[in-house]
Amino acid sequence: MRGFALTVLLLVFLDELAVMAAFGAWGWHTDGGLRWLLVVLAPVAAMLVWFFFASPKARYGGRLARPVVKVIVFGLGSAALWSIGAHGWALALLLGSLVVNALAQTPPVLRVLRELEAQEERRSSL
Template sequence: MNAIFGWSVLALVFLDELLAMAAFGTWGWDRDPRWLLVWLLPLAAMTVWFLLASPKAPYGGRLVRPLTKVLVFTLASAALWDAGHEGWAVALLVFSVVVNALAQLPGIRVLVEVPG
């Protein structure tokens, strides 16, 4: 597999993760207390991601990591939908499925495998 393609897919996966965090912030912006939720929800999602879904997640595993990813992206899309951005919610969900499926290709997975 072409390394440029692989790293491009991984860059899109990272963009997808950032978009999910922004979706949580968008939902928080429409709720009270706005000043708290707009940064607290993305921070909570980032913490869950770090602990359970990132490549070096201390509590991730063969089952926990993919389940956490599905949960985070589904909740991020639901947050956008609930905030009144239905089109963006669908776009985020479709984008998430596509780039994360591409990231599972063997030629791309090998780029981020953590030894040990």
């Protein structure tokens, strides 16, 4: 089960990278002189929102805020892909995100996640 849990956690991380790439792709497909700025700023803005509200150690994340922000970020990332005409990728990102994040809430994955967090706390207290 540990292998399954670690695989799911890796897929969650790759899913988060994919949504950031979706925001960058949206920025790239923007017309005008703002293209290069949006390629950088759109993913950075999404990363900041993720950092403050949805990451495991989010300062403002909570039992309600974390899942709501995740839905918003993955939804907007999928909408960004849809808006540039990448409909298949948009659906793949949305459905993949739903599946991977649902798997991340299963007991074996949560147990391994708690073990990893406990190891990290022990290391940081040394």
